[in-house]
Amino acid sequence: xxxxxxxxxxxxxxxxxxxxxxxxxxxxxxxxxxxxxxxxxxxxxxxxxxxxxxxxxxxxxxxxxxxxxxxxxxxxxxxxxxxxxxxxxxxxxxxxxxxxxxxxxxxxxxxxxxxxxxxxxxxxxxxxxxxxxxxxxxxxxxxxxxxxxxxxxxxxxxxxxxxxxxxxxxxxxxxxxxxxxxxxxxxxxxxxxxxxxxxxxxxxxxxxxxxxxxxxxxxxxxxxxxxxxxxxxxxxxxxxxxxxxxxxxxxxxxxxxxxxxxxxxxxxxxxxxxxxxxxxxxx
Amino acid sequence: xxxxxxxxxxxxxxxxxxxxxxxxxxxxxxxxxxxxxxxxxxxxxxxxxxxxxxxxxxxxxxxxxxxxxxxxxxxxxxxxxxxxxxxxxxxxxxxxxxxxxxxxxxxxxxxxxxxxxxxxxxxxxxxxxxxxxxxxxxxxxxxxxxxxxxxxxxxxxxxxxxxxxxxxxxxxxxxxxxxxxxxxxxxxxxxxxxxxxxxxxxxxxxxxxxxxxxxxxxxxxxxxxxxxxxxxxxxxxxxxxxxxxxxxxxxxxxxxxxxxxxxxxxxxxxxxxxxxxxx
Numbered sequence: 001x002x003x004x005x006x007x008x009x010x011x012x013x014x015x016x017x018x019x020x021x022x023x024x025x026x027x028x029x030x031x032x033x034x035x036x037x038x039x040x041x042x043x044x045x046x047x048x049x050x051x052x053x054x055x056x057x058x059x060x061x062x063x064x065x066x067x068x069x070x071x072x073x074x075x076x077x078x079x080x081x082x083x084x085x086x087x088x089x090x091x092x093x094x095x096x097x098x099x100x101x102x103x104x105x106x107x108x109x110x111x112x113x114x115x116x117x118x119x120x121x122x123x124x125x126x127x128x129x130x131x132x133x134x135x136x137x138x139x140x141x142x143x144x145x146x147x148x149x150x151x152x153x154x155x156x157x158x159x160x161x162x163x164x165x166x167x168x169x170x171x172x173x174x175x176x177x178x179x180x181x182x183x184x185x186x187x188x189x190x191x192x193x194x195x196x197x198x199x200x201x202x203x204x205x206x207x208x209x210x211x212x213x214x215x216x217x218x219x220x221x222x223x224x225x226x227x228x229x230x231x232x233x234x235x236x237x238x239x240x241x242x243x244x245x246x247x248x249x250x251x252x253x254x255x256x257x258x259x260x261x262x263x264x265x266x267x268x269x270x271x272x273x274x275x276x277x278x279x280x281x282x283x
Numbered sequence: 284x285x286x287x288x289x290x291x292x293x294x295x296x297x298x299x300x301x302x303x304x305x306x307x308x309x310x311x312x313x314x315x316x317x318x319x320x321x322x323x324x325x326x327x328x329x330x331x332x333x334x335x336x337x338x339x340x341x342x343x344x345x346x347x348x349x350x351x352x353x354x355x356x357x358x359x360x361x362x363x364x365x366x367x368x369x370x371x372x373x374x375x376x377x378x379x380x381x382x383x384x385x386x387x388x389x390x391x392x393x394x395x396x397x398x399x400x401x402x403x404x405x406x407x408x409x410x411x412x413x414x415x416x417x418x419x420x421x422x423x424x425x426x427x428x429x430x431x432x433x434x435x436x437x438x439x440x441x442x443x444x445x446x447x448x449x450x451x452x453x454x455x456x457x458x459x460x461x462x463x464x465x466x467x468x469x470x471x472x473x474x475x476x477x478x479x480x481x482x483x484x485x486x487x488x489x490x491x492x493x494x495x496x497x498x499x500x501x502x503x504x505x506x507x508x509x510x511x512x513x514x515x516x517x518x519x520x521x522x523x524x525x526x527x528x529x530x531x532x533x534x535x536x537x538x539x540x541x542x543x544x545x546x547x548x549x550x551x552x553x554x555x556x557x558x559x560x561x562x
Contacts, residue, residue, distance in 0.1 A: 006384045010370075013370075017370075017372045095368050096367040096368040097367075097368050097370065099336055099362075099364045100362070100364065100367055100369065100382070100424075103334045103336065103360070103362045104357060104385035104386055105354045105355075105358045105385070106354075106385060282331075282336065283331070283337065
């Protein structure tokens with residue numbers, strides 16, 4: 001077990017040295033600036049918008065904007081997680097970086113777990129920081145705050161950690177490029193399934209809802225994202241709450257502790273399969 | 284006495300391709316064994332199985348009595364891969380620190396300084412890997428393999444990127460390791476290098492051992508060359524036949540200026556064993 005902090009440190013150092021980290025930081029700064037600008041104009045113009053009766057315009061605008069910020073946060077977090085892990089096994093082995101580490105008295109599952117921890121140690125604080133920054137921007141600019149502050153951040157971070165685990169699993173079998181493409185396709189498929197679920201919810205289509213629920217369990221980062229969206233407006237009721245549930249960044253068709261437990265079990269299962277496959281892989 | 288490396292009936296198949304077809308090999312304590320063979324003969328596969336990077340299809344390999352690939356086995360070996368790379372942002376010293384920690388070596392700064400000196404990189408301890416030439420990186424790789432003073436060293440083409448001076452450094456290093464009693468399995472294409480430093484040579488061809496023995500055992504007599512006032516002639520015979528042949532020539536009235544016992548080189552033996560095969 002003493003090898004874990006050594007490999008985590010190795011991974012952290014690698015993460016900070018990679019250009020992708022600087023690129024993500026730049027993108028984040030750009031996003032937060034644009035997000036502030038959007039909030040500024042939206043809430044400035046809000047008083048001129050005549051909302052229908054029963055609609056809390058500020059709450060609707062705040063939740064929708066912050067939902068958008070959560071999507072961007074998830075996306076940026078996933079970009080970071082995937083680029084930190086996509087070549088961890090096959091990619092590094094092909095470049096000759098992995099062999100000097102694997103021949104040391106460190107079990108392969110330990111090495112893989114430590115690489116995941118290293119990625120998580122970079123990505124989850126990043127996600128939490130972007131989430132907090134976006135929340136403060138919307139809160140200060142529009143005087144709107146999510147109904148629950150902490151749980152959505154934890155769920156977004158968990159979603160990113162889950163995708164990092166999937167990316168590590170993919171890295172055992174695929175080249176870095178193929179793995180990156182595969183993970184982003186899985187990510188996109190999850191998001192599309194989530195949107196379909198939202199549409200199905202609005203149209204009350206049992207088939208679409210069922211398909212979206214199945215997809216959410218297959219790729220539970222999407223379920224966590226949906227649950228995080230649900231949490232920010234968990235106490236919003238009435239017509240505003242109903243309309244938010246119909247929107248792309250609104251409510252959730254699947255949420256609750258069951259999803260969280262499933263996501264945890266999913267990460268454990270993905271980790272176990274990755275560890276087993278890595279242990280059997282010739283390098 | 285437990286062998287540093289012991290392989291019994293080692294087989295490795297990749298689908299229908301046989302990389303190793305039942306290899307038995309032993310590297311004794313303090314022994315320096317050279318592994319020769321054409322490209323694709325299975326040398327790297329054998330070394331990779333020994334250090335746990337590749338799983339054998341059949342048979343087993345042990346490092347100092349521990350199953351190859353196990354933690355105990357890994358604690359007892361140092362490895363330099365044929366194709367390797369270190370993260371460019373590490374300095375030589377930092378890289379050795381990383382491997383000291385992974386290997387559980389308590390050698391500290393003293394060990395690192397000694398290793399860098401051994402491979403001629405003392406002046407480059409703070410230089411980043413990305414600023415090093417390929418040859419320097421290869422020497423750093425050797426230093427990395429020696430971290431923790433492992434009893435067995437597995438070197439896969441350790442001189443492939445080195446210039447003549449670098450090769451000499453490695454040869455001196457191998458001689459130093461022999462003095463220290465470290466066992467070495469050296470996979471190399473450089474026959475002269477193997478001939479100079481190895482106690483024993485193993486030649487692989489298509490995944491099987493075709494010849495093995497000490498360089499002296501592998502060299503065969505090719506006659507005796509004698510230079511006289513009548514010219515240079517080659518006679519059948521061995522070293523012990525030289526006095527008789529010289530006496531006969533002198534008795535026949537010839538003046539003998541020089542005598543040379545001819546033996547086959549390792550290159551001759553190698554070419555004979557592999558039949559001119561290159562891959």
